[in-house]
Every structure is written in C-alpha cells, then in structure tokens.
Amino acid sequence: xxxxxxxxxxxxxxxxxLASQAALPRGFRTGCARFDFVPAEVAKPxxxxxxxxxxxxPTPDFAAMFTRNxxxxxxILVGRRRLEAAAxxxxxxxxxxxxxxxxxxxxxxxxLCAETGRLxxxxxxAVLPSSTGVIGWKLxxxxxxxxxxxxxxxxxxxxxxxxxxxxxxxxxxxxVRRAELPAAGGTASIVGIAKGAGMIEPNLATMLVYILTxxxxxxxxxxxxxxxxxxxSFNRMSIDSxxxxxxxxxxxxxxxxxxxDRAAFRAALARVCAxxxxxxxxxxxxxxxxxxxxxRGAPDLRTAVAVGKSVANSPLFQCAVAGxxxxxxxxxxxxxxxxxxxxxxxxPARVRxxxxxxxxxxxxxxxxxEGKERALIAHFKAAELYASVPPADGLTFRPPVSWPPHxxxxxxDLDLGAGGAEAAVLGADRTHEYISENxxxxx
Amino acid sequence: xxxxxxxxxxxxxxxxxLASQAALPRGFRTGCARFDFVPAEVAKPxxxxxxxxxxxxPTPDFAAMFTRNxxxxxxILVGRRRLEAAAxxxxxxxxxxxxxxxxxxxxxxxxLCAETGRLxxxxxxAVLPSSTGVIGWKLxxxxxxxxxxxxxxxxxxxxxxxxxxxxxxxxxxxxVRRAELPAAGGTASIVGIAKGAGMIEPNLATMLVYILTxxxxxxxxxxxxxxxxxxxSFNRMSIDSxxxxxxxxxxxxxxxxxxxDRAAFRAALARVCAxxxxxxxxxxxxxxxxxxxxxRGAPDLRTAVAVGKSVANSPLFQCAVAGxxxxxxxxxxxxxxxxxxxxxxxxPARVRxxxxxxxxxxxxxxxxxEGKERALIAHFKAAELYASVPPADGLTFRPPVSWPPHxxxxxxDLDLGAGGAEAAVLGADRTHEYISENxxxxx
Numbered sequence: 001x002x003x004x005x006x007x008x009x010x011x012x013x014x015x016x017x018l019a020s021q022a023a024l025p026r027g028f029r030t031g032c033a034r035f036d037f038v039p040a041e042v043a044k045p046x047x048x049x050x051x052x053x054x055x056x057x058p059t060p061d062f063a064a065m066f067t068r069n070x071x072x073x074x075x076i077l078v079g080r081r082r083l084e085a086a087a088x089x090x091x092x093x094x095x096x097x098x099x100x101x102x103x104x105x106x107x108x109x110x111x112l113c114a115e116t117g118r119l120x121x122x123x124x125x126a127v128l129p130s131s132t133g134v135i136g137w138k139l140x141x142x143x144x145x146x147x148x149x150x151x152x153x154x155x156x157x158x159x160x161x162x163x164x165x166x167x168x169x170x171x172x173x174x175x176v177r178r179a180e181l182p183a184a185g186g187t188a189s190i191v192g193i194a195k196g197a198g199m200i201e202p203n204l205a206t207m208l209v210y211i212l213t214x215x216x217x218x219x220x221x222x223x224x225x226x227x228x229x230x231x232x233s234f235n236r237m238s239i240d241s242x243x244x245x246x247x248x249x250x251x252x253x254x255x256x257x258x259x260x261d262r263a264a265f266r267a268a269l270a271r272v273c274a275x276x277x278x279x280x281x282x283x284x285x286x287x288x289x290x291x292x293x294x295x296r297g298a299p300d301l302r303t304a305v306a307v308g309k310s311v312a313n314s315p316l317f318q319c320a321v322a323g324x325x326x327x328x329x330x331x332x333x334x335x336x337x338x339x340x341x342x343x344x345x346x347x348p349a350r351v352r353x354x355x356x357x358x359x360x361x362x363x364x365x366x367x368x369x370e371g372k373e374r375a376l377i378a379h380f381k382a383a384e385l386y387a388s389v390p391p392a393d394g395l396t397f398r399p400p401v402s403w404p405p406h407x408x409x410x411x412x413d414l415d416l417g418a419g420g421a422e423a424a425v426l427g428a429d430r431t432h433e434y435i436s437e438n439x440x441x442x443x
Numbered sequence: 444x445x446x447x448x449x450x451x452x453x454x455x456x457x458x459x460x461l462a463s464q465a466a467l468p469r470g471f472r473t474g475c476a477r478f479d480f481v482p483a484e485v486a487k488p489x490x491x492x493x494x495x496x497x498x499x500x501p502t503p504d505f506a507a508m509f510t511r512n513x514x515x516x517x518x519i520l521v522g523r524r525r526l527e528a529a530a531x532x533x534x535x536x537x538x539x540x541x542x543x544x545x546x547x548x549x550x551x552x553x554x555l556c557a558e559t560g561r562l563x564x565x566x567x568x569a570v571l572p573s574s575t576g577v578i579g580w581k582l583x584x585x586x587x588x589x590x591x592x593x594x595x596x597x598x599x600x601x602x603x604x605x606x607x608x609x610x611x612x613x614x615x616x617x618x619v620r621r622a623e624l625p626a627a628g629g630t631a632s633i634v635g636i637a638k639g640a641g642m643i644e645p646n647l648a649t650m651l652v653y654i655l656t657x658x659x660x661x662x663x664x665x666x667x668x669x670x671x672x673x674x675x676s677f678n679r680m681s682i683d684s685x686x687x688x689x690x691x692x693x694x695x696x697x698x699x700x701x702x703x704d705r706a707a708f709r710a711a712l713a714r715v716c717a718x719x720x721x722x723x724x725x726x727x728x729x730x731x732x733x734x735x736x737x738x739r740g741a742p743d744l745r746t747a748v749a750v751g752k753s754v755a756n757s758p759l760f761q762c763a764v765a766g767x768x769x770x771x772x773x774x775x776x777x778x779x780x781x782x783x784x785x786x787x788x789x790x791p792a793r794v795r796x797x798x799x800x801x802x803x804x805x806x807x808x809x810x811x812x813e814g815k816e817r818a819l820i821a822h823f824k825a826a827e828l829y830a831s832v833p834p835a836d837g838l839t840f841r842p843p844v845s846w847p848p849h850x851x852x853x854x855x856d857l858d859l860g861a862g863g864a865e866a867a868v869l870g871a872d873r874t875h876e877y878i879s880e881n882x883x884x885x886x
Contacts, residue, residue: 011870012705041811041812041813041816042813042816043813067783068783068784069780069782069783070777070778070780070781070782070783070787070788070789070791071775071776071779071789071791072777072779090477092785098772100772100775101772101791101807101808101809102806102808102809103808103809103810105808133772134772135770135772135773135775135776135809136769136771136772136775136803136804136811137772137808137809143666170710192682225784245772245776245779246776251698315758315877315881316871316881319877319880319881319882320881320882322878322882323881323882327577327578327883328578328579329541329544329577329578329580330578331541332543332544332578332579333514333533333578335510335513336512336513336514337512337513338513338516339512339513339518340512340513341511342512345513346513347513348452348513348514348544352701355733360579361579364544365544365545365546365548365587366544366545366546366578366579366580367602368484368580369577370482370484373484373485388838390836390837390838393833394833394834394837395831395833395875397875409795428760430878431878431882432838432840432875432878432879434758434762435765435874435875435878436875437762437875438758438759438762438763438766439763439765439766439874
C-alpha cells in the first residue's frame with residue numbers, strides 16, 4: 001500500500017505535489033514531442049506523444065520485466081533482446097498505438113531505436129522501445145521518425161513530469177513517485193513514473209513503468225531487486241483483469257550518486273513500486289473506490305493472491321462497492337467461486353471476514369444487523385473518490401475530477417483459516433465511467 | 444446454441460410464444476404464492492414468491508447438480524442429501540433471499556420441506572428446497588410457512604409459466620423451453636424453466652433450472668444424461684464470471700408417457716439445456732449483445748472452454764462489444780492473458796481470428812482496413828438487442844425492453860492452431876444497465 005496517505009483539495013494542489021516529487025535523478029534527461037496523425041486503419045485524426053528518457057552515459061546497470069501475455073507487442077519482443085545488451089542509453093516511448101500484432105511491428109520498433117540512437121550518438125541496441133494504446137494498428141513510423149529530433153531538442157534534466165505526462169493514454173493525471181536514500185556521493189534518489197488506467201492486471205510485469213535512479217547498483221542486483229519489488233506490488237493489483245500485451249517495467253541506474261546499502265535500496269525501490277501501484281489503481285479507468293483486499297490464513301502465497309484477485313475482480317462485488325452498497329454476500333461468492341474451481345477445501349466455520357474493521361462473517365454465517373449496515377455504508381462512502389455526475393448527452397459518463405482527492409480505500413480483511421500465508425491485493429470498483437471509457441475507446 | 448432462431452416484435456408476441464411452449468408434462472403441477480415481508484437485516488419492505496413444483500406421485504427418477512462454489516447455500520447442502528432419497532415428490536423454491544451462510548439456514552430449509560411435505564402428504568426428504576436472491580440474509584421462515592397452503596391451493600397441471608415467473612429475480616422475462624420425442628405411451632415432452640440474470644458463470648451446475656419430463660427414464664440414466672447436457676450447455680456460459688452460491692439444476696421424470704429411446708432422450712434434453720442457456724445469457728443483467736465464442740484448434744477441451752471464457756469475461760472486450768466498437772485488439776489480449784498465465788504455448792503465426800465471418804487476424808498479425816471496420820460494426824449492430832436509453836434521473840439505466848427481440852449473436856471464431864479440440868462458449872457484453880442493476884441490487 002502507499003507509503004503516504006495524501007489528500008488533495010484540487011488539481012492545482014495535486015500538480016504542486018507532483019512537481020515536488022519530480023526532480024530527475026542525476027544522469028537522466030527527458031523530452032517529448034506531440035503531433036497529429038491519421039491511423040492507417042481508421043481514417044480519424046488522432047494525437048500521439050513520443051517521449052524520450054535518456055542517460056547522459058549508457059549504463060550496464062538496468063533491469064526490465066515484460067508482460068506474460070502470449071501475444072506480446074513488438075516492443076516487448078525487442079525489449080527482451082535488449083536485456084542481453086551491454087548497456088542501455090535511452091528509452092523511446094509512444095502512446096495511442098501499442099504496436100501489438102501489427103504487420104511489420106518489430107521492424108517499426110527497431111527503426112525507432114536506430115534513429116533515436118543515431119540522434120543520441122549511441123547504438124540501436126542501447127535503446128529500449130515501448131508503445132501503448134490501440135492493439136493491432138500500425139505505428140505511423142515515418143511521422144514518428146520525423147518527430148524524434150524535436151523530442152531530442154526538448155531533453156532537459158530538471159523534471160520527470162513532462163515524461164510522466166507524455167506516456168499517458170486514458171490516465172486522468174500523471175503518476176510520479178520518489179524515494180531517497182544515503183549514497184556514497186551524497187543522497188541517491190529513485191524516481192518512478194507510470195502509465196496505467198485500463199487493461200490492468202499485470203502478470204510478472206506491468207503497464208508502462210519507468211524507474212530511474214542515480215544509485216550505483218550492479219545489473220544482477222538491480223534485476224533481483226526489481227523482480228522482488230514488482231512481485232509484491234504491480235503483480236498484486238487488478239483494475240479489469242485484462243493483462244496487457246504491452247506491460248513493461250524498466251529500471252535504469254545511472255550510478256551518478258555512487259554506491260548504496262543493498263537493503264536500503266531494496267526497501268526504497270519496493271516503496272516506489274508500491275506507491276506507483278496505488279497510483280495506478282486509484283487512477284484506473286472509472287475508479288470511484290480503491291479496494292485493499294488483505295487475505296490471511298491462506299495455505300500459500302499463491303492462494304492468498306488468487307483469492308484476493310477473485311474478490312477484486314468480481315463484477316458483482318465491484319458494482320456493489322461502486323454503489324456504496326455493502327452487499328457482503330458477494331464477498332463469499334467471490335471467495336467461494338475461486339476455492340470451488342481450484343479445489344481449495346475451505347471450512348466456512350473457520351473463515352472470518354471484516355469490512356472496514358467491522359466483522360461481517362464468523363462461525364460459518366454472516367453476522368449482519370442494521371447498525372453494521374450503517375457502519376459499512378459509511379466506510380464505503382468515506383473511501384469514495386467521486387460520485388457519478390449525470391452526463392450531458394444522457395449516456396457518456398466522464399469523471400468530474402482529474403486528480404486523486406484522497407488515498408483512502410475500502411478495507412477488506414479475509415481470514416481463510418486455512419494456513420499461515422497472507423497477501424494484500426489492490427482492486428477497484430466497476431462504474432459507468434469505465435463503461436463509457438471503454439465502449440468507444442478508439443473514438 | 445439455441446435450436447431455433449426466433450425474433451419477437453414485442454412483449455405480447457414473446458408472451459404468446461412462451462405460452463405455446465409451457466404445457467406441463469403429464470404428472471406435474473405447479474403453484475405460487477406471492478407476499479410482502481421485511482428482511483431482518485435491512486428494514487425495507489420486499490416481495491417474495493414461493494413456488495411449488497409437485498409430482499402427482501413421488502418419483503425415484505430424478506437428477507440434480509449443484510454449484511461448486513465453496514460457500515454453498517443451505518438449500519444446496521440439503522439438496523445434496525436429497526440425491527440419496529428414495530423418491531422426490533416436490534420442489535419448493537423462493538426468490539429474493541438465497542439462504543446462503545445465514546444463521547440457521549439449513550434448519551430453515553428443512554422446515555420448509557417438512558411443511559411442504561405435510562401439505563402434500565409426502566415425507567420431508569421427498570422435497571427439494573431452492574432459494575435465490577441476496578446472500579447472507581435470513582429467510583422469513585414463519586411467513587413462508589404461512590404462505591405454503593396458498594401455493595398448494597394454486598397448484599395446476601396446465602402451464603409451467605406461473606412457476607417460470609415465480610422463480611425470477613432480476614430476470615426481465617421468464618424462460619421456458621421444450622422438446623418432444625416419441626414414447627411408449629404416445630409423445631413425451633421435456634420442459635425446462637430457468638432463473639438467471641446475474642452471478643452467472645456456472646461451475647458444474649447452474650443458477651436455478653428445473654426440467655420436467657413425462658418420459659420414463661431410470662435414475663442412473665437420467666443423472667448421466669443430465670451431467671452430459673449440463674457440461675455442454677450451462678457450464679459453457681458466463682454473464683459476469685461470478686459462480687453463484689446457489690446454482691441448481693434439477694431434472695424430474697414422472698414416467699407418465701412411458702419409455703423412450705435413450706439417444707433421442709439425450710438429444711432432446713441437450714437441446715432444452717442449450718436453449719435455456721441461450722435464454723439465460725440473452726436475458727443476463729444489462730445484456731445488449733450475446734457473444735458466441737467458438738474456439739477451434741485447442742490442445743484439449745478444457746483449454747478450448749477456458750480460452751472462450753477468457754474472451755467472454757474480458758471487461759474490455761465486453762465494453763467494446765457494448766459500444767458496437769470492433770476493437771479486436773482486445774480479443775488477442777484476452778486470449779493471450781489466459782495462455783500466458785496458464786503456460787499454453789501459442790504460435791501467433793498459426794492463430795486465425797474472425798468476427799462475424801470476417802477474418803481479422805492471420806499469419807501473426809492483424810489484417811484490418813476501413814472496409815472490414817465497417818463490416819464489423821454492421822455485424823455488432825445487427826446483434827444488438829437494444830441501445831441504452833438516457834435515464835430519467837441521469838444515472839440509473841433500465842433496459843427499455845422486457846422481451847428478447849431476436850436471437851442473433853456476435854460471432855467470434857478463434858482458431859488457436861494448437862490442436863484438434865473445440866468448444867463454443869456463450870457470453871455477453873458489459874453495459875450501463877449491468878452497473879445500474881448491481882450498484883444497488885438490494886434496494
């Protein structure tokens with residue numbers, strides 16, 4: 001869960017806080033170029049941003065994890081090869097089109113890497129490509145190549161915020177998180193940015209996340225630390241159970257701040273990943289409520305995570321949360337469907353369920369009354385980010401806020417009474433705004 | 444898939460067709476009683492219907508299958524014991540409260556069986572109980588017992604339609620399907636009714652389904668035939684991936700029409716189950732489009748069904764279908780997330796995908812252009828049951844029809860190129876009406 005419990009009165013307050021987090025670690029620069037284009041498949045004007053993240057000097061110390069979806073995008077295929085490269089000097093990212101299963105996709109990604117490398121004076125294999133957006137469409141490669149010089153010209157070393165905005169698609173706001181720790185050369189920082197919003201149930205990697213640090217950490221340790229942090233953060237959330245074809249998390253260490261304590265680095269990295277996970281869920285498409293599902297008493301970690309996700313992904317429970325309706329019967333439905341389908345023998349008499357700290361199930365039966373009903377409704381309402389606003393056209397719901405008002409969550413505590421493993425999973429409700437966003441995403 | 448391709452101009456036409464299907468097989472009577480009550484947990488008036496299905500003589504030839512959810516309702520626990528009973532003479536069903544994990548739930552179900560049996564002159568263990576509705580609340584047992592004489596007084600042997608209506612909850616309309624086949628004593632019929640609408644992804648059984656036949660079929664054969672029919676029908680659909688705690692399908696044979704051919708009976712039973720499955724999906728909560736996902740080229744049947752369900756349950760693809768937006772990239776996302784998470788090695792170059800007969804993916808890449816885009820949109824629109832109507836309060840969407848206008852579906856053909864197994868799965872889109880229905884289901 002987030003290392004902080006922030007509240008924001010308005011968009012300006014949120015922007016000010018983002019700016020306070022956004023100082024780039026030493027050794028990094030970022031730049032963007034935004035332009036209009038027309039996709040080849042649907043003759044309808046669109047906008048794209050190309051974002052560059054560049055190191056002053058290519059570094060051998062980098063790590064990256066990618067989606068396990070069986071139809072990985074072309075940038076994922078190229079990115080997996082980059083893991084073997086001697087050093088990485090830049091990342092080139094575009095939004096709007098994800099370059100997944102598009103004809104000539106790998107060639108398109110490699111062409112972008114080659115031109116980025118040429119402009120920066122490094123090899124194509126020192127450039128990691130990323131794309132996010134519509135699946136199946138072709139990148140407008142010629143136009144993108146033409147925009148790269150503008151992105152290079154925009155490179156600056158002060159703030160990661162332009163890059164955090166450049167990679168967004170349906171995100172309501174950019175996501176930036178930082179941690180600092182002592183280093184041989186003073187203070188080192190770890191700064192992460194994320195693109196999220198939809199098609200989010202990462203499986204061993206996640207959406208687009210870039211984490212930059214000036215700590216000096218060797219490649220092997222960097223990769224181990226990233227795997228550990230990702231498994232405990234991004235891999236334990238779901239907005240809509242749809243594992244993206246483009247999930248990528250990359251961690252680049254410039255080394256400019258010098259060596260750091262290994263345990264302190266792992267802890268700081270874990271915190272940045274957990275904070276970004278919280279941000280991605282809170283800004284999930286149409287999210288009114290974040291849910292934090294804490295599962296205890298599971299026979300093993302895998303089961304704890306799976307039961308938590310079964311609750312987080314239950315359409316019926318998601319809708320109940322959206323309506324501030326504490327229909328807790330749907331909790332046992334969601335736990336029981338996973339247990340039943342996966343052969344987990346649960347003894348209802350040993351299961352205990354609490355919502356917002358209020359016990360609702362024990363000894364094999366629900367324990368409900370009007371007082372608890374009121375307490376549960378109050379808990380749901382306190383965790384609500386916003387209520388739906390009737391749409392102007394009667395049909396198309398849009399979120400009325402473009403910042404996160406607070407970091408509260410619906411707290412679900414599930415004790416399965418079947419072992420000693422535990423895990424927390426983050427999820428979200430299901431709302432009219434999600435439907436409106438996704439019933440016509442490409443328009 | 445449905446054995447028919449019906450269209451209905453309005454509710455009256457649909458009602459007339461239902462009536463034409465509803466003649467009860469010989470040896471059965473049904474009756475209902477409807478009344479007002481106030482749940483103990485939330486002091487808000489509600490309505491309940493108690494429905495009886497009674498045999499003229501208890502029969503040893505019956506079959507029943509129940510949910511595999513790990514938190515089965517009290518009627519499921521009682522029903523499993525009934526499978527060992529010498530004979531079954533009646534089913535007592537209530538809607539509104541499902542009697543799942545409620546204190547004293549089993550005792551409540553047994554009390555209803557005992558009183559039903561007493562009124563009908565049969566033993567309590569010859570009565571199968573069923574309940575559907577809110578999970579966790581207690582049945583108003585005293586009031587229900589007081590209503591049973593009225594339900595018995597209402598018993599009639601002409602039509603199953605009152606019972607088909609009595610078991611509904613959020614269903615827009617009752618569901619009745621029939622098949623006829625030659626029998627020793629003339630013609631035998633198989634008539635099935637179903638309650639569906641939400642919490643629907645049956646796992647080895649389904650929502651509430653009662654199938655009545657006057658064919659004489661021995662218990663063992665009846666149970667084998669039911670298992671086979673259920674596996675190929677109800678177990679291959681999903682409305683919202685939430686496997687209910689109350690799923691029950693029961694098949695009762697009065698024998699009044701005499702012996703039948705075994706293969707003919709299995710075929711007729713399979714047809715009734717397939718038709719009811721189609722009905723349940725088409726009347727799923729908020730459904731605008733039914734999707735029929737046909738998976739071929741799978742390594743085994745389990746994989747074919749699982750991949751089909753991954754597509755049917757993808758929130759993003761569901762929303763795209765709702766919006767008549769042929770965002771076919773989400774198809775590969777949904778296939779690929781299952782394959783990636785379950786270790787199925789897919790070769791994208793061997794995968795072929797078609798939508799409404801239009802090829803969209805082959806040779807490892809999408810094949811899209813503006814002509815195909817138009818064809819896909821036309822196919823989606825032709826399969827649409829209704830479009831959303833702006834709600835009066837700006838927020839609460841209600842379906843504008845209470846009958847199924849047609850039986851068309853969005854046709855998805857997925858050839859995985861990875862084996863010889865195939866299966867068809869039925870699913871539905873995700874709409875504002877589903878959110879409105881379930882954000883405040885209990886109110």
